[in-house]
Amino acid sequence: MANASQARFNAEAAAWDSNPVTVQSSALAYKSLLERIPGLNTKNPREDGLDVLEIGCGTGLLSFSLHPHIRSLIGVDTAAGMIDVFASKAASRFPATSASASSAANIAAVNVLLADPDDFLLQEAAALARQGRVERPARFDLVVSHLTLHHIPDMAAVLKTVFGCLKPGGRVALTDFEDTGPEAVYFHPEEKREGVERHGIKSEEMERLIGEAGFEDVKVERAFVLEKFVEEEGRERGFPFLICLGRRPA
Ligand SMILES: C[S@@+](CC[C@H](N)C(=O)[O-])C[C@H]1O[C@@H](n2cnc3c(N)ncnc32)[C@H](O)[C@@H]1O
Structure with a gap:
């Protein structure tokens, strides 16, 4: 049976792409990735581009960009x-x-809770490859995730999984709204707060956890601000987003 978070996103999926704030948020995440990940700017991506894993891809707003x-x-x-x-x-x-x-499209998604990198590559990723939907990567060059970390109960565990999914030298780049204090709770209207594990991510905590997972060149910085209407305040508020970067040692 679906938990609260799954039930909410199953119900919202069909209309997900018609919310302009959601679309804008992915567009800003996309821009912040292109500015920071050199491998995304190659001229011949189908030849020497990155193999990417996205956690919490949703309907693919970021993926298809x-x-x-x-x-x-x-x-x-x-x-x-x-x-x-x-x-x-x-x-x-x-x-x-x-x-x-x-x-040739080389893009696909699967309904799974990612836990063990080797199981995932041997089972779900291998099944997508057998269906001809993607070539099966040995491991990934880049792991991205947008607006999903605040739903994940065990951040340390997911960062270890991300580390295990990457090739040596591979990068992680995760974006989510920042926990700036009590006002961060307003990011979600009251009826959408069930299934939210934390009201945003904290810069210092993310930096520490990414380092503890084994990454180097760790950097957590503000990437953009998303303007969103807050029902309780009856006005728009700017919510800062962090980008969390790291590299698996080569
Ligand atoms: C706020 S939505 C963001 C979706 C998409 N990234 C976007 O920006 O449009 C959060 C997504 O994370 C998914 N999610 C929640 N917990 C997850 C987990 N542990 N692993 C993978 N996906 C998860 C939800 O099902 C949902 O699709």
Whole structure:
């Protein structure tokens, strides 16, 4: 049975892409990634681009923006409804008229709670490859995640998993809203607060946890500010977002 977070996102999936604030938030995350991850700016991404894993890909707002800049992308999400929308977008953008056409798209998502990197690569990622939807990467060059960390109960565990999913030298780049204090709770209207594990992420805590997971070149910085209407205040408020960066030692 779906938990509160899965139930909420299953219910919201079909209308997810029609919320302009959500779309804007992914567009700002996309821009902040392009500015900071050199491998996203290669001229021939299908030849020497990055193999990307996205945690909490949702309907693929960030994934499909990144797609022209990368070699492959596999998204994971715990809400089946989100994955269904992602899959229908992939099917309409890259019609699978032949196995080679669909594998050329090299973007797919799967409904799974990512826990063990080797299990994931051997099972879910391998199954996507067998279906001709992505080439199966040995490990990933980049792990991204947008607006998802605040739903994850055990941050240290997920960062260890991310580390294990990366190739040596691979990078992590995670964006989410910042816990700036009591006002951060307003990021979600009251009816959407169930299933929220934390009201934003904290810079110093993220820096420490990313370092403890084994990453080097760790940097957590403000990436952008998202303007969002707060019902309780009856006005727009700017919510700062952090980008959390690190590199698995080569
Ligand atoms: C706020 S939505 C963001 C979706 C997408 N990244 C976007 O910005 O449009 C959070 C997403 O994280 C997913 N999620 C929550 N916990 C997760 C977990 N532990 N692993 C993977 N996905 C998770 C939810 O199902 C949901 O799709």
